[in-house]
Amino acid sequence: MKLLLFDIDGTILLSGGAAIRAVNSAFKKIYSVQNAMDGIRADGKTDPIILKEMFNKSLRRDFLAEEPNRVFKEYVIYLREEMVSSQGFRIMPGIPELIDVLSKRKDLALGIATGNIQEGAWIKLERAGLNFYFKFGGFGSDSENREQLIRIAIERGKSLANHNREFENIFVIGDTPFDIIHGRAAGATPVAVATGSYSVNDLEKYNPDHLFESFSDFMTVLKIF
Ligand SMILES: [Mg+2]
Structure with a gap:
């Protein structure tokens, strides 16, 4: 086989930007940072690596052990909404x-x-x-x-x-x-x-x-x- x-x-x-909008929303909700994905290239990278880059760029630090789960929990809630309404999805x-x-x-x-x-x-x-x-x-x-x-x-x-x-x-x-x-x-x-x-x-x-x-x-x- x-x-x-x-x-x-x-x-x-x-996804037509749905994932970027969703993680931006999660970051804004938790850390009050707008458009944290700006200037970060996501394609081919894993979500934890992207998150690491967001932390370094927006908060000038690495994430603590419990932080990825917290962000991803919010992210999937926003992603569900964004995927349904995403105009650029194909x-x-x-x-x-x-x-x-x-x-x-x-x-x-x-x-x-x-x-x-x-x-x-x-x-x-x-x-x-x-x-x-x-x-x-x-x-x-x-x-x-x-x-x-x-x-x-x-x-x-x-x-x-x-x-x-x-x-x-x-x-x-x-x-x-x-x-x-x-x-x-x-x-x-x-x-x-x-x-x-x-x-x-x-x-x-x-x-x-x-x-x-x-x-x-x-x-x-x-x-x-
Ligand atoms: Mg790919």
């Missing part, structure tokens, strides 16, 4: 068709590998109507390190979908150099797609095994798995 691990933002969907081209066809294959298991905390990931996938296809994953709430959370996703996939056997191949599908670098470091085959903020030219430099401008021609994409 093969394992396919999908990144979420820029790969499956774009699902990336070809994704619903690709995932639907892949889900019917008996030789494949589908999972998530994202820097989003787990609850945030499910909220985003729910708006896309795609949460039903994924039963497990590795998340920013498992580790701030993307390689580590990919390894956790692989272990969960093994126990939940493959009777604790090794997968014959593992694909990490994502839109940033981080997905390529950390996916490969975790022993996976990187599949890059230029539907996030990195272009085909940008991603090419990191030598992904497969590179697509988008998944709109999903029949061609299917052939690599």
Whole structure:
């Protein structure tokens, strides 16, 4: 059996700024800081790393042990509201068709590998109507390190979908150099797609095994798995 691990933002969907608005609201509520995400680049980073950057930039300090949970608790409340009303939300081209066809294959298991905390990931996938296809994953709430959370996703996939056997191949599908670098470091085959903020030219430099401008021609994409 093969394992396919999908990144979420820029790969499956774009939240249209919902996550940034939600974490800004959480930060404002708790620390009275406006627009704490200004000047911070989020794509490819895990939520705990983004939070660390917000603390350093806005409060000039690191977070204390209990603070991430406090912020993330508020964040998911705001995210739920923001995802429902987000005007810029969209699902990336070809994704619903690709995932639907892949889900019917008996030789494949589908999972998530994202820097989003787990609850945030499910909220985003729910708006896309795609949460039903994924039963497990590795998340920013498992580790701030993307390689580590990919390894956790692989272990969960093994126990939940493959009777604790090794997968014959593992694909990490994502839109940033981080997905390529950390996916490969975790022993996976990187599949890059230029539907996030990195272009085909940008991603090419990191030598992904497969590179697509988008998944709109999903029949061609299917052939690599
Ligand atoms: Mg991404």
